[in-house]
Amino acid sequence: MEDIHRKLANEHSESDETPDSQDLRIVLLGVCGAGKSATANAILGREAFKESGTRESEMQRGRVEDRNISIIDTPGFFNTQLTDEELQEQMMKSLHLSRPGPHMFLLVINLETFREEQRNIKEQIQKVFGARAMKFTTVLFIGREKVSRREWVEFIESENIAELLNYFERRFHVINSKNECDPYQITMLLKSIDEMVKNNGGQNYSNEKEAADQKQMERLIQEIARESLHTKADLRIVLLGKTGTGKSSAGNTIIDNFVFKTGMSSKSITNQCQKHLTTVEGRNISVIDTPGLFDTSMSKENLKAEIVKCVYMSAPGPHVFLLVMRLDMRYTNEEKDTVKWIQENFGEEASRYTIILFTRGDQLKGKTLDDYISENNDLKALVNMCGDRSHLFNNEDMKKHSQVTELLEKIEKMVKENGGQHYTNEMYRKAQEKIEWEAQKQRAKRYGRTALEVIGGGAVVVGAGTVVGGAGAVAAAAAAAAGRAATTVAAAVIGAAKAGLKL
Ligand SMILES: Nc1nc2c(ncn2[C@@H]2O[C@H](COP(=O)(O)OP(=O)(O)O)[C@@H](O)[C@H]2O)c(=O)[nH]1
Ligand SMILES: [Mg+2]
Structure with a gap:
């Protein structure tokens, strides 16, 4: 076991750090181009991740609101540049980087670019991480400032979105796009994540089951x-x-x-x-x-x-x-x-x-x-x-x-x-x-x-x-x-x- 961890860590030295066991470990998921890297940067308050064409899972750590946070960015689902197998590898790498497992998967959905057919993303998550991962997933809608209040209400109350959210026991949060995102929104997001982690008994996702x-x-x-x-x-x-x-x-x-x-x-x-x-x-x-x-x-x-x-x-x-x-x-x-x-x-x-x-x-x-x-x-x-x-x-x-x-x-x-x-x-x-x-x-x-x-x-x-x-x-x-x-x-x-x- 040790060997494998060491080997994996060596192979991927660009993400050299190991999360501290005290860190809050978050894996970002979403379709390709949803804005996961930008969201990660907004949370960490610095340009930690490159914001286009993420092809490999990568971890960055930071100190936000007096706590250590590890964020693992992943290439998006439905990524045409990666084969299914390569994508699967990168998803497994995200688990490895967040070992012993993430406290939360944040499923990033961009209000501006979300398309109906991407609703089956829940099947993708389940396929890669298993049904148990659903319990550890929160939907994070981004780009709130791009839609009017009425549009937002219509969206969140629509049948399709209601169905999607039901899979994640209606855990969701909404923030603006990175450039319009003030620190207060991040504070509230982290508060909300803390709450959800607490509801899961402070556990992290793992395949122990x-x-x-x-x-x-x-x-x-x-x-x-x-x-x-x-x-x-x-x-x-x-x-x-x-x-x-x-x-x-x-x-x-x-x-x-x-x-x-x-x-x-x-x-x-x-x-x-x-x-x-x-x-x-x-x-x-x-x-x-x-x-x-x-x-x-x-x-x-x-x-x-x-x-x-x-x-x-x-x-x-x-x-x-x-x-x-x-x-x-x-x-x-x-x-x-x-x-x-x-x-x-x-x-x-x-x-x-x-x-x-x-x-x-x-x-x-x-x-x-x-x-x-x-x-x-x-x-x-x-x-x-x-x-x-x-x-x-x-x-x-x-x-x-x-x-x-x-x-x-x-x-x-x-x-x-x-x-x-x-x-x-x-x-x-x-x-x-x-x-x-x-x-x-x-x-x-x-x-x-x-x-x-x-x-x-x-x-x-x-x-x-x-x-x-x-x-x-x-x-x-x-x-x-x-x-x-x-x-x-x-x-x-x-x-x-x-x-x-x-x-
Ligand atoms: N005429 C005829 N029907 C058979 C014979 N053996 C099995 N069957 C029929 O074939 C169907 C499938 O049989 P079954 O024993 O359930 O197949 P299994 O799925 O391999 O267990 C049933 O409707 C049987 O009645 C046979 O020697 N002659
Ligand atoms: Mg039989």
């Missing part, structure tokens, strides 16, 4: 892993695949009961991993249903965090991944992406533990499954990669027990070929490390990093392929408490959780 959420998730993960080890089934089956392919239906067919909810919808009916333990033909098995990959109703991060739970729900690891596909659908790019996702996230080794399970056997129309597979080269290659293991279900005919018996035989044959081994959490951890490393290489190109890393909540990436932080310590504690097996699960899952929480 997210860090706390991460810790809670790690605890939950360990709990599930430990519990799963207690109720360990002899044969552990995980259903994976796109939404609507028939995963939940196939689970029901295997169990011979309506345990998993099914349905026709482009959105996932299943949004959480669900495990069911049962006895099938004298075998003690667990079936884990998962939400569909590439489901549009969940964010990518949440979806991944949820799907990876199947690994620890099947602790010490699943014997088989059933990759479910519809027989009556073409093998589309989306299907290919599903396969790619599984390979990336569970590692190439996962294919040794995979059987392609086709559903909708009722629509085979006289052909054999092999005929169907050999008609498409890509599909053939996929099945081949999975050791030519495939099976066909007709979930409409759940009473046809032979389809389940045959599937279980295929699974047992595969387990035997794998030397009785199942997919392990260690394999999962390796796959995640690989993804992490790839992502890290991408991140290294950027300065920004996430607020979590900069402001210091959870884990911090310190070097090639190494991840340290709170999570490691938790895993170590789990090692002592729960023994080795549980730890491997916990460690693997913590990796997953971190990946899911977009490190």
Whole structure:
């Protein structure tokens, strides 16, 4: 952590000072050209910032009204000179400069140039800093002298502005443009800011909440892993695949009961991993249903965090991944992406533990499954990669027990070929490390990093392929408490959780 702060500070020596912990720390936000730098200068009472084309976040300190103030100026939103990524970097830099976090974001809106379409600036703020930032934001209207009293009242009472202000719990203040701004207005502004900071309990904005959420998730993960080890089934089956392919239906067919909810919808009916333990033909098995990959109703991060739970729900690891596909659908790019996702996230080794399970056997129309597979080269290659293991279900005919018996035989044959081994959490951890490393290489190109890393909540990436932080310590504690097996699960899952929480 220290290292990162030092490195960031060195890299950006133009803003060399560090805010004193006693300073009032204010980050100025707004659209490009709103007048943020001029406003900062008006507050500080000197020409501290250059007043045009701010491209980098920068901090200046001053003593105003007997107190130290640090103001961090940022490039504007909707800035055509910066890419989205560059802007994101600069916003993260503003957090770094205001560490441990600003007391207030001042959203500067120029009464003269404010345009309707810029109202979605609240979405921009939320996207960059998270929903919590709204609590720490005050709207500062500038250029009051440019509009008549009647215009001002109409503006502030208009529906659009009322809607915008509601997001910030109606915290706002109005001052003149810099050249028309007398010291009294600044005194009143600071008084108003003090009041708002006080109402927030004197706290500063930081991503600690997210860090706390991460810790809670790690605890939950360990709990599930430990519990799963207690109720360990002899044969552990995980259903994976796109939404609507028939995963939940196939689970029901295997169990011979309506345990998993099914349905026709482009959105996932299943949004959480669900495990069911049962006895099938004298075998003690667990079936884990998962939400569909590439489901549009969940964010990518949440979806991944949820799907990876199947690994620890099947602790010490699943014997088989059933990759479910519809027989009556073409093998589309989306299907290919599903396969790619599984390979990336569970590692190439996962294919040794995979059987392609086709559903909708009722629509085979006289052909054999092999005929169907050999008609498409890509599909053939996929099945081949999975050791030519495939099976066909007709979930409409759940009473046809032979389809389940045959599937279980295929699974047992595969387990035997794998030397009785199942997919392990260690394999999962390796796959995640690989993804992490790839992502890290991408991140290294950027300065920004996430607020979590900069402001210091959870884990911090310190070097090639190494991840340290709170999570490691938790895993170590789990090692002592729960023994080795549980730890491997916990460690693997913590990796997953971190990946899911977009490190
Ligand atoms: N005709 C037919 N319909 C099926 C079959 N398997 C699933 N379905 C239907 O496909 C829809 C989606 O199934 P579901 O199990 O919820 O898919 P999931 O999103 O992958 O879990 C449901 O309406 C099922 O009734 C099958 O083998 N034949
Ligand atoms: Mg489902």
